[in-house]
Amino acid sequence: MANGISMERVEAIIDSYGAQRSNLIAIMQDIQAEYKYLSPQVLEKIAEKLNIGVAKVYSVATFYENFSLEAKGKYIIKVCDGTACHVRKSQPIYNAIREHLKLEGKQKTSADGLFTLETVSCLGACGLAPVVTINDQVHSKMTPEAMVALLEQIEKEEADNA
Amino acid sequence: MAKGIMYINGQRVPFDGEPNVLAVIRKAGIEMPTFCYYSDLSVYGACRMCVVEDERGKIDTSCSMQPRDGLSIKTNSARLLKHRRMILELMLASHNCNCTICEKSGDCHLQELALQFGVRNVRFEDNREVLPFDDSSPAVVRDPSKCILCGDCVRVCEETIGMGVIDFAKRGYNMQVTPAFGRTLSQTNCISCGQCSAVCPTGAITVYNQIxxxxxxxxxxxxxxxxxxxxxxxxxxxxxxxxxxxxxxxxxxxxxxxxxxxxxxxxxxxxxxxxxxxxxxxxxxxxxxxxxxxxxxxxxxxxxxxxxxxxxxxxxxxxxxxxxxxxxxxxxxxxxxxxxxxxxxxxxxxxxxxxxxxxxxxxxxxxxxxxxxxxxxxxxxxxxxxxxxxxxxxxxxxxxxxxxxxxxxxxxxxxxxxxxxxxxxxxxxxxxxxxxxxxxxxxxxxxxxxxxxxxxxxxxxxxxxxxxxxxxxxxxxxxxxxxxxxxxxxxxxxxxxxxxxxxxxxxxxxxxxxxxxxxxxxxxxxxxxxxxxxxxxxxxxxxxxxxxxxxxxxxxxxxxxxxxx
The missing domain is CATH 3.40.50.1780 (Rossmann fold)
Structure with a gap:
């Protein structure tokens, strides 16, 4: 067990595809669906089982934006920055989240491991712009203030549960 | 194997079993410029220097083109020369051009072709992230600032040596050639054979110099x-x-x-x-x-x-x-x-x-x-x-x-x-x-x-x-x-x-x-x-x-x- 990832489970996923090289992307998608990201140990295990260089696996994993090589928070916040959301001021929302979560530089996940902040190019809900999703739950017509209130509410729930 | 007659710049050139049009052109005495083509390696078609123009004005790479009977191509039309110069200029724009003090100076394929095609001015700025220099290996030194992404090292390491230590990572403007996870060569299974440096057309991978x-x-x-x-x-x-x-x-x-x-x-x-x-x-x-x-x-x-x-x-x-x-x-x-x-x-x-x-x-x-x-x-x-x-x-x-x-x-x-x-x-x-x-x-x-x-x-x-x-x-x-x-x-x-x-x-x-x-x-x-x-x-x-x-x-x-x- 490393970072909460079970290597037996990873091996089972690889084997479910017959450890075929041609299924590399599908294998990585399945593992990511389960653990939200791909750790270096996971990529090395895939390389070993598929008998390809780990550099090749890393190459594919970094080519697609969809694969994450960093551990993600419990709540994944996606701020839409498509044209409609952008003109309806999604950027201030994004900035407010960064400020609230104290994210610096290229940091995407809050220090407490609770939130990961991402942008997406369009969620297909332009009529509701600006749109933010938290773990695939859609929040429409957001403002920086509403966003911070939402984050505080989640934080409070988490603290109560803990 | 295919046999027949091709027309290169209007001249009849017979071919007999050549694997691609590039080989036929070279046989006809015309030295096509290439960065990513090696006859021993797989065809990659990335550098675009070997482009040719057919009768309809369609431009394609000769390294990945099959010779066929009656095929008529030009190797040096005005458009092709313009494209080649542009490709070189763009390569130089994202290349560390400290050529006089480069390990590869005088033996650099990029330098040679830039000279051959008369590229004297680079209009674009290099805004790439500076990637770390890797001198951890006892055999070779990697300087990513000089990499033109031709992939020769990647293919020789995988196809000839069977190691696959280095590969491309990321995409587009951020693309780079690197060992997995941005590791240094000493942290990989690299066996120091150095074939990557032998195929590198620039100074991106050179032999560790102990002169x-x-x-x-x-x-x-x-x-x-x-x-x-x-x-x-x-x-x-x-x-x-x-x-x-x-x-x-x-x-x-x-x-x-x-x-x-x-x-x-x-x-x-x-x-x-x-x-x-x-x-x-x-x-x-x-x-x-x-x-x-x-x-x-x-x-x-x-x-x-x-x-x-x-x-x-x-x-x-x-x-x-x-x-x-x-x-x-x-x-x-x-x-x-x-x-x-x-x-x-x-x-x-x-x-x-x-x-x-x-x-x-x-x-x-x-x-x-x-x-x-x-x-x-x-x-x-x-x-x-x-x-x-x-x-x-x-x-x-x-x-x-x-x-x-x-x-x-x-x-x-x-x-x-x-x-x-x-x-x-x-x-x-x-x-x-x-x-x-x-x-x-x-x-x-x-x-x-x-x-x-x-x-x-x-x-x-x-x-x-x-x-x-x-x-x-x-x-x-x-x-x-x-x-x-x-x-x-x-x-x-x-x-x-x-x-x-x-x-x-x-x-x-x-x-x-x-x-x-x-x-x-x-x-x-x-x-x-x-x-x-x-x-x-x-x-x-x-x-x-x-x-x-x-x-x-x-x-x-x-x-x-x-x-x-």
């Missing part, structure tokens, strides 16, 4: 600098001075090195003779003991590193012999202890090798006595060329001088160590009881010689039939092991050389295409032909050199155990 250390030793009066020169070096060094590949320049090199201030110059073929005798005796002992088989040769340090990193269970199959370079180094340092005590100087041993992995081998702890390496420094052929040029020495005009005695003498079978099949042939010459010319003739015509990637021969040694395989290009060795594991084939002796064509095609050699490497190999066989002694056991200085040492001392000097307990 400075060599000059310091030469100019240090308290050091006695003793040099050994490997077989493959002598037939390649002349290329840098306008001489044909394969011309043996050993005797001119001796004079040049002495002029540069080296004290003594010896020949690694003496070490090769030591190896032949030790390895053949070990082989005979294994035949008597019934194994373990196959016995693998141990001369190639990259091959040893591969086994250690990826396939350690076969280390017990590897001959316990040190490589010729290390046998030579151990014996030399032992012999010179008395001399050092006498005149108060320290012997500093430099080996001139066609190989980058030898730099890694020389630094291994197994090959040091009391913390001092048996071979203090390894210079590649290219490095010694640079040093000769720096000294202003015109190599072709040098007088001939034989290497010094006693270790300057090697047999013909030691010379051919520098090419694929040479080690196996030397051992076979030793093992075969018939010591006449007939044996030599038979071996010359056997599959031990040739350029196929895997060759096999069967020899009759005193009533026992022994099967020998010769393999070059490490991926072929990996595949051969798989076939052995599957029970499809089995051999008694397998010679492995990591680089295609063997040491003559090593990454320390001047850059050249495959035909040059084969000419170098032919040069080694010619040297063998004219050698007085053709067998290691007939080397007249051998007995003298080994006299006075006990069996145990000799074993310690000439053998090594790579198996980790």
């Amino acid at each position: 400075g250390a060599a000059w310091r030793a030469i100019h240090d009066t308290s050091k006695r600098v003793v040099v050994q020169i490997a077989p493959a070096v002598r037939v390649a060094v002349g290329e840098a001075f306008g001489l044909p590949s394969g011309k043996n320049m050993l005797d001119q090199m001796v004079t040049a090195l002495k002029l540069m201030g080296v004290d003594e110059v010896y020949d690694t073929t003496f070490g090769a003779d030591l190896t032949t005798i030790q390895e053949a005796e070990e082989f005979k002992a294994r035949l008597a003991a019934g194994g373990p088989f196959p016995m693998f040769t141990s001369c190639c340090p990259a091959w040893i590193k591969y086994l250690e990193n990826e396939n350690p269970k076969y280390l017990k199959n590897v001959s316990s012999c040190k490589s010729p370079m290390e046998m030579f180094g151990a014996l030399l340092k032992e012999k010179y202890q008395a001399k050092d005590a006498e005149d108060g100087r320290t012997t500093y041993h430099i080996a001139i090798m066609p190989c980058t992995a030898k730099k890694m081998e020389a630094a291994r702890p197994e090959f040091a006595t009391d913390g001092v390496p048996d071979v203090d420094l390894v210079l590649t052929t290219q490095e010694i060329i640079d040093m000769i040029k720096e000294s202003g020495i015109q190599l072709p005009q040098m007088e001939l001088e034989s290497p010094d005695t006693p270790f300057g003498f090697g047999s013909g079978s030691g010379v051919i160590f520098g090419t694929t099949g040479g080690v196996a042939e030397a051992v076979a010459r030793y093992c075969l009881p018939d010591k006449t010319k007939n044996t030599l003739r038979k071996l010359e015509l056997s599959p031990l010689r040739g350029e196929e990637s895997i060759r096999e021969a069967t020899l009759d040694v005193g009533g026992t039939e022994i099967r020998i395989a010769v393999v070059h290009g490490l991926i072929n060795a990996q595949n051969l092991i798989k076939r052995i594991e599957a029970g499809e084939v089995n051999y008694h002796l397998i010679e492995v050389m990591t680089c295609p064509t063997g040491c003559v095609g090593g990454a320390g050699q001047p850059i050249g295409r495959r035909d040059k490497k084969l000419e170098r190999a032919a040069g080694l066989y010619t040297t063998d032909k004219t050698a007085i002694f053709k067998r290691a056991e007939f080397n007249p200085v051998m007995d003298d050199a080994l006299a006075g040492y006990s069996e145990e001392q000799l074993h310690h000097m000439l053998h090594v155990n790579y198996v980790k307990e």
